[in-house]
Each structure stands twice: as C-alpha cells, then as structure tokens.
Amino acid sequence: MVRKLIKYDFVSFLRLLLPVQLIVIGIAGVNRIVQIFEKGGGPAYSIVFVSSIVLLSVACVVALVMCFVIGIVRFYQGLYSKEGYLSHTLPVTAAQHLWSKLIVTMIFEIGTVFTIFLAVNVATIGEVGAELYKALGYLLGQAFSYLHGHLILFIVEGVVMLLVATASSFLRIYFCISIGQLVNRKKILLAFGIYFGIYMLGQIFATILIILGMVLANNEPWMHLAESIGNWVVAHPVASLHTGLISGTLITAVFGLVYFLVSRAIMTRRLNLS
Amino acid sequence: MSEIVRCEHVTKRFGDKYALNDLSLTVDSGKIVGLLGPNGAGKTTMIKILNGLLTPTEGEVLIDGMKPGIQTKSMISYLPDVEYLYHWMTVEQIVSLFRDFYKDFREELAYEMLNRLGIERKAKLKTLSKGNKEKMSLILVMSRNARLYVLDEPIAGVDPATRDYIIGTIINNYNPESSVLISTHLISDIESVLDDVIFIREGRCVLQSTVDEIRGQYGKSVDDLFREVFAW
Secondary structure: OHHHHHHHHHHHHHHHHHHHHHHHHHHHHHHHHHHHOOOOOHHHHHHHHHHHHHHHHHHHHHHHHHHHHHHHHHHHHHHHOOOHHHHOOOOOOHHHHHHHHHHHHHHHHHHHHHHHHHHHHHHOOOHHHHHHHHHHHHHHHHHHHHHOHHHHHHHHHHHHHHHHHHHHHHHHHHHHHHHHOOOOOOHHHHHHHHHHHHHHHHHHHHHHHHHHHHHHHOOOOHHHHHHHHHHHHHHOHHHHHHHHHHHHHHHHHHHHHHHHHHHHHHHHHOOEOO | OOEEEEEEEEEEEEOOEEEEEEEEEEEEOOOEEEEEOOOOOOHHHHHHHHOOOEOOOEEEEEEOOEOOOHHHHOOEEEEOOOOOOOOOOEHHHHHHHHHHHOOOEOHHHHHHHHHHHOOOOOOEHHHOOHHHHHHHHHHHHHOEOOOEEEEEOOOOOOOHHHHHHHHHHHHHHOOOOOEEEEEEOOHHHHHHHOOEEEEEEOOEEEEEEEHHHHHHHHOOOHHHHHHHHOOO
C-alpha cells in the first residue's frame, strides 16, 4: 500500500516542483549562453552576466525553499484538510501515510539538490567546469592522502547524517501539525506554537547542558573524566569525529522516531478532522 | 437480521459543546436507513465517527463487530458532505486511485456512469462544474461493492433533476445485501426508498423505527412525523 500511496504523492509533488526545477536548469543554460559573448563584451556583458548569476542563485534558493514548503503543505492538505476525508478513509494505516509523505518529500529534496548540482554543471560547461573539477579532485586527493579510507567513511557518515537530519526535521513538522489538529480552532497557530516551543526547549536544554558541563568539568570527580575525554579527542581526532557524526545521527534518528510514533498515534487514535 | 453498525452510548464533545450526547443506535444489514435530523443535530459527527475521522469522547462504535480501523475502511464506501476528491487529479487518475486502493471497486461501472454524464477521462476535477463534481463523487462511491454505504447529505443543495439522478444512482447501484445509511433533512425526496429511519436531535437518538411502523403506528408519512417531532 505504501507503494501505491507514494505513486499518488509523487504525482502531487511532481506537478508543482518539476516546472521549478526545469526553470533552474533553463536559467543555468541562459547563463552559459551569456558566457559565449564574454570576449569583447564590455560593461554590458558584465551587467548581463552578473544578473544571470544572481538570477541562477535566486532560482536555486527558491527551488530549495519551494521543495521544503511543498513538503509541509502536501502533508497538511493531504491529511488534515478536505483531502483528508479521502486519505483517511483509504484502507491504509497512519504509518503508511507518514512513510509515503516522508519518502516522497525526501526524494524531492534529493532531486532538488541534484537539480542545483546539474544547474551548476550546465552553467560551467567548458573551461570553468574543468577547472572546478580539477580543484575538487585536488582537494579530495589531499584529504585522501591525510585520511585514507576514513575520507570515504566521513562522506558516507556525513550524507547519512544529512538525510536523517532532513527526515527528522520533516517528522518534527508532521508532529507539530498533528498536535495542532487536536484542537477545534486555530490548529495551524497551535502547530506553529508547538514548533517554536520545541525549538526553545532545545535551546534551553542545550544551554543548561553546556553550563552543567562547564561546572562539572571544573569540579571533582568529573574533572578527571572531562580531562581524559579531552585528551582522547586530541589524541584520536579521526575517531572522535566518527563518534561525533554517528552519535549525532543516532540522537537525531531517535528524535525522528519519537515524532513519527506520536504523529502515528494521533492519526490513529485522536483524529479530529473538521 | 445481523447488525452492520452498533453505536453504544456515544458522546462527542467539542470543548463544552455536545455534538453527540449518549447516542445509541443500530443499522441492520441489507437496509436503507435514513439518518434524519435538522441542521446541527449531530448527523455528520456520527458519520465521521463511523468512518474513523473523529474519535468519540465516550462510548463505542462497532462496524460489523469491529472498531473503526483499516478493516472497516475497506468495508465502508463513504460520501462526505464536502468536496473531498483531490482536485488536482484528472478523472482518470481519481478512478485509478479508487481501483488501486479498493478491491471492491468496479471500474467499468464507474466509467459507464461517467460516460453517460459526458465527463471526459482526461478532464481535471477542478475544471468540472459543482454539479458534476458531486455526481463524480457519488459515482465513485456507488461503484464500490461495499458492505456499507454512508452518504452524508447526498441531495443537499442540488436541483430537483440532479436529486432524481442521485437517488436513482444510489438505488440502481448499491448491493442489495449491503446497507445504506443516508443522512439528510430533505425527507420527502428520499422517503420512498427508505426501509428504516433514525431521528437525531441535539446529539441524541429520539426515534429508531421502520418506515412501515411509522406509517402503521402514527398514520403519517416520515416527512410529516419529522415535521411534528422537530417543530419549533
């Protein structure tokens, strides 16, 4: 059933995001064409070139923002607006709805990043592109000579962390929207309130943790522990970075799981479709 | 006769307002039942609870012995009182969605009815007229071979000719072994097709009876009795 849901969710995203992504590629193409007139172009060329670079940058940002916004809007519209009357009477579970929405959102997030990568490639085809790849190859080579196999591990861990963090942030928004629909009025306002509440709580918790860590690190018996951790990080920078990335990913995944489970419970047991 | 729906002491509160207040009722299999009451009586709330779109504050709802959930959703064919179809889809896409998710969906029947109305497969739902959107929704719902059809105000706000079309579509396409629960306050239009009626007022069931009993016992039509019971 998730596959079927994904099929229809995919279409609902595609009709909104495909034009934007085509526009980004189109602007990159225009930028590349403008570059043909570089020789003997004079100030007029500079103005047009800089304008097309600015336009491409804005288009890339708009594509990313639109993808993010549509990910949220499609969740709300599909499950908690009038469309929810159909969605919630389909013989599928709340978890299947959540998976479908999340998977499609992630596909389009990755797709948008790929589009931007493609646009940069289109805009830099030729000498500039070759120079860029040469510089990138040099940087990777330098990093590999220092880190060896760890470089590949860092890249994999970094990508996984980015994916988990993106999924978790969408699940947090799903969670807030789901909590918001528990009340009979001002549902969206409550969702915003919950979102900023979580953000504030996170900030307060992090601040308390830092202050507590500083206080404990200067007092027995924690002073020795803090010192040995510090020494270990200095002695094993690569291992400590791996530990940081993996533990960060796991903590983010746990938060995502909690958001998922609460949203599922609300959709299953406390649905309040008005 | 087996029951397809059983509601026991169902209460639904929105804040301090009671939409349903200790409501109990049953719907038998193979019957066309009118859920009748004035605006704000709690008909839509009851129907939403049956479909799992709202959860009752108190009480229990059973569909064929099961609480509303994934199994009951595959048994119930529901027509809400709002435009609920994904407006960005084409006719073809929404039909294929029903075919994909409901095993009991009769695609050929749906297209046959749509063709009769002249609704094109490639047409976008948002481009259809209000009347055609309502007919489209009804066609999709009645094209299922469901155990229970739940129709919320199917004839409200439509012209008399469309009303006849809607009633005809319901009668000609429902499975006679199934039950049909129709909520409405336009009783005279639908009285002739009803087997049983349930009167709801202020969230309570004030009468549950067969149409024949009402005619025999009160010597009145359902419409007349409704006007008497709900007179201001």
